[in-house]
Amino acid sequence: MIDADLAIVDASELVTVRGAAPRRGAAQADLGIIEHGCLAARDGLIVFVGDERDYRRQVRLGRSGVEIDATGRTVLPGFVDPHTHLPFAGSREREFSLRLQGTRYEEIAAQGGGILATVEATRRASYDALVELGKARLNRMLLHGTTTIEAKSGYGLTLEDEIKQLRVLRALDGIHPVDVVPTFLGAHAVPKEHRRDRAGYVREIVERMIPEVAGQNLARFCDVFVDEIAFTAEEAETILGAAAQRGLGLRVHADQLSDSGGALLAARLGAASADHLEHATEEGIRALARSATAAVLLPGAAFFLRAAASTLGRRLVDAQVPVALATDFNPGSCPTEAMPAILPLACLNFGLSPAEAIVAATLNASYALGLAARTGSLETGKAADVQVLDVPNHLHLVYHFGVNHCRTVVKSGRLVVEEGALAGETWRGHSGKGAVDKASG
Numbered sequence: 519m520i521d522a523d524l525a526i527v528d529a530s531e532l533v534t535v536r537g538a539a540p541r542r543g544a545a546q547a548d549l550g551i552i553e554h555g556c557l558a559a560r561d562g563l564i565v566f567v568g569d570e571r572d573y574r575r576q577v578r579l580g581r582s583g584v585e586i587d588a589t590g591r592t593v594l595p596g597f598v599d600p601h602t603h604l605p606f607a608g609s610r611e612r613e614f615s616l617r618l619q620g621t622r623y624e625e626i627a628a629q630g631g632g633i634l635a636t637v638e639a640t641r642r643a644s645y646d647a648l649v650e651l652g653k654a655r656l657n658r659m660l661l662h663g664t665t666t667i668e669a670k671s672g673y674g675l676t677l678e679d680e681i682k683q684l685r686v687l688r689a690l691d692g693i694h695p696v697d698v699v700p701t702f703l704g705a706h707a708v709p710k711e712h713r714r715d716r717a718g719y720v721r722e723i724v725e726r727m728i729p730e731v732a733g734q735n736l737a738r739f740c741d742v743f744v745d746e747i748a749f750t751a752e753e754a755e756t757i758l759g760a761a762a763q764r765g766l767g768l769r770v771h772a773d774q775l776s777d778s779g780g781a782l783l784a785a786r787l788g789a790a791s792a793d794h795l796e797h798a799t800e801e802g803i804r805a806l807a808r809s810a811t812a813a814v815l816l817p818g819a820a821f822f823l824r825a826a827a828s829t830l831g832r833r834l835v836d837a838q839v840p841v842a843l844a845t846d847f848n849p850g851s852c853p854t855e856a857m858p859a860i861l862p863l864a865c866l867n868f869g870l871s872p873a874e875a876i877v878a879a880t881l882n883a884s885y886a887l888g889l890a891a892r893t894g895s896l897e898t899g900k901a902a903d904v905q906v907l908d909v910p911n912h913l914h915l916v917y918h919f920g921v922n923h924c925r926t927v928v929k930s931g932r933l934v935v936e937e938g939a940l941a942g943e944t945w946r947g948h949s950g951k952g953a954v955d956k957a958s959g
């Protein structure tokens with residue numbers, strides 16, 4: 519018998535996403551569905567996945583164990599959101615109104631608004647204020663089925679303020695059930711005090727920020743926004759080269775607003791991901807296909823910036839590039855924490871199928887963070903990071919859009935969302951070590 523302390527039983531569809539990562543081409547749509555599926559966990563790890571008959575025969579649930587009835591419901595791996603800008607203060611709804619009247623995102627940035635407006639607000643915010651904001655946002659993510667995220671600094675743009683943001687991320691990872699993977703994005707914009715001295719800011723990043731961030735082990739990745747309104751591919755190569763030397767993994771904001779050579783650069787440097795890619799060239803896509811780099815698509819940002827619908831996702835999958843999906847959660851180009859808002863946009867505006875979008879939001883997203891051995895699919899030995907949706911099959915996640923179907927979330931084997939509400943634990947209200955332990959390793 520297999521001993522368990524938590525079980526989810528009789529799902530109309532148990533979407534396992536089992537098998538090797540990353541998923542490319544036809545494998546991007548392989549969901550590994552088990553009808554009348556059951557899952558059991560012990561000490562935070564999955565110990566059984568199978569159908570109801572085998573579950574009844576093989577699994578013994580301890581006396582204080584929790585059994586969750588998923589009859590008529592769909593069970594998925596918790597979402598992994600591999601691109602967020604979580605630790606910021608303020609909001610930009612007035613800029614949004616201007617954009618609705620026709621002002622372009624780039625124009626707002628050129629006038630000192632956009633990213634630099636959020637930099638002002640974030641510099642002014644205290645560490646504690648950022649932790650509180652972060653907690654509320656992570657709660658919203660968890661309620662929408664997200665169990666692991668990547669989160670970037672990049673609204674500090676001084677050594678001190680970047681470190682403040684990264685320390686906030688470290689604290690949030692310790693307090694909150696959602697796992698937070700930190701990325702240093704000092705190269706998000708050229709700060710206004712360096713406007714006439716770009717080279718000086720790049721030097722500051724390379725010579726002071728990266729050594730300090732890596733030395734204090736405050737980030738796992740380094741990212742650069744490569745674009746006309748941010749950094750050139752050449753500047754990015756200098757920054758990412760320095761980051762790689764210090765042991766950081768690499769990510770690139772690539773070809774979002776224009777073709778800036780970002781996809782080619784990401785592939786050539788062996789980056790973990792190339793993100794956005796709306797203006798990637800065919801050459802850039804072919805380079806990604808030959809590399810181990812994942813494409814992280816952000817259809818929420820494209821939608822929010824009113825980019826035209828395209829076949830970007832379709833072209834990438836057909837070219838054998840592993841495709842992941844993320845929110846890009848940030849106050850300018852995509853102010854939503856909800857991964858379920860992103861999947862319909864990926865299908866309707868970027869040409870993915872619902873099955874491809876689900877793989878992109880789970881296993882491939884986990885691969886893009888280097889975590890595929892630990893989370894992103896429902897297989898024995900992996901973390902029990904699971905969501906239960908009140909829908910009869912996975913298609914409803916895309917089809918029945920604009921509402922939250924997530925009823926139950928289990929993170930590392932613990933029940934953290936119950937019937938659509940946070941399960942009573944201390945991370946909700948105040949700082950300090952929460953009652954939910956993090957999975958080790």
Ligand code: NIG
Binds near residue numbers: 603633743771819846
């Ligand atoms: O991913 N592209 C750069 N950064 C964000 C936008 C950040 C902002 O507008 O504050 C993005 O879209």
Ligand code: FE
Binds near residue numbers: 848
């Ligand atoms: Fe981004």
